[in-house]
Amino acid sequence: xxxxxxxxxxxxxxxxxxxxxxxxxxxxxxxxxxxxxxxxxxxxxxxxxxxxxxxxxxxxxxxxxxxxxxxxxxxxxxxxxxxxxxxxxxxxxxxxxxxxxxxxxxxxxxxxxxxxxxxxxxxxxxxxxxxxxxxxxxxxxxxxxxxxxxxxxxxxxxxxxxxxxxxxxxxxxxxxxxxxxxxxxxxxxxxxxxxxxxxxxxxxxxxxxxxxxxxxxxxxxxxxxxxxxxxxxxxxxxxxxxxxxxxxxxxxxxxxxxxxxxxxxxxxxxxxx
Numbered sequence: 452x453x454x455x456x457x458x459x460x461x462x463x464x465x466x467x468x469x470x471x472x473x474x475x476x477x478x479x480x481x482x483x484x485x486x487x488x489x490x491x492x493x494x495x496x497x498x499x500x501x502x503x504x505x506x507x508x509x510x511x512x513x514x515x516x517x518x519x520x521x522x523x524x525x526x527x528x529x530x531x532x533x534x535x536x537x538x539x540x541x542x543x544x545x546x547x548x549x550x551x552x553x554x555x556x557x558x559x560x561x562x563x564x565x566x567x568x569x570x571x572x573x574x575x576x577x578x579x580x581x582x583x584x585x586x587x588x589x590x591x592x593x594x595x596x597x598x599x600x601x602x603x604x605x606x607x608x609x610x611x612x613x614x615x616x617x618x619x620x621x622x623x624x625x626x627x628x629x630x631x632x633x634x635x636x637x638x639x640x641x642x643x644x645x646x647x648x649x650x651x652x653x654x655x656x657x658x659x660x661x662x663x664x665x666x667x668x669x670x671x672x673x674x675x676x677x678x679x680x681x682x683x684x685x686x687x688x689x690x691x692x693x694x695x696x697x698x699x700x701x702x703x704x705x706x707x708x709x710x711x712x713x714x715x716x717x718x719x720x721x722x723x724x
Contacts, residue, residue: 646666
């Protein structure tokens with residue numbers, strides 16, 4: 452069943468003009484459903500969270516619903532696995548600092564030459580601070596994906612963390628992340644996947660991938676750019692007893708998620724196409 456692009460365009464007020472937007476790295480256009488939900492929240496539920504008064508409780512409900520929507524979007528096993536924050540770069544800096552507490556001088560961290568800087572610089576910083584070694588994985592210049600032989604060779608050095616991307620932000624090529632995750636786990640590494648560019652284009656199943664952490668940004672798929680929240684998945688099999696939770700000071704900004712994801716669920720679009 453082909454996509455009805457006219458119907459889809461009607462859901463985005465900014466597209467009701469003869470313009471073409473090529474600024475995906477800076478943020479996608481927001482849908483009317485999300486705009487309406489944000490407006491309704493500010494009018495009806497705007498309050499600090501975890502209070503004993505009515506608007507606070509209603510605001511908490513919106514936040515819980517957003518966690519549930521994201522858990523469904525990523526097929527996380529439970530909403531508690533979802534973490535919201537400012538943006539992918541900031542939270543990668545946070546989580547890398549948390550993981551660094553378990554690193555020792557001389558430990559290895561795997562990064563790739565195909566990744567966005569946001570999934571490279573945070574690991575470079577903790578390597579410098581902790582005296583760890585960076586192992587660089589090259590890309591296959593013919594395919595535009597990671598070089599699997601070079602990846603396997605890097606894993607022989609037993610990295611503690613393997614950070615790589617789901618899809619290239621420059622080329623749009625998709626890496627075999629499930630296979631890479633399995634290889635990394637067999638080598639004893641925690642897996643950190645940057646799915647920012649892939650999330651708007653294909654279904655993600657973190658349980659099937661069995662990754663330890665997966666990050667994506669809502670402003671890539673019809674949410675407001677100002678939120679730029681990121682979702683983390685920590686699989687039960689790996690960091691079950693070492694949960695790291697970040698609460699930003701503006702959780703109310705996630706109120707548009709349900710409307711953002713429900714009408715144009717990328718999983719549904721994928722299945723209907």
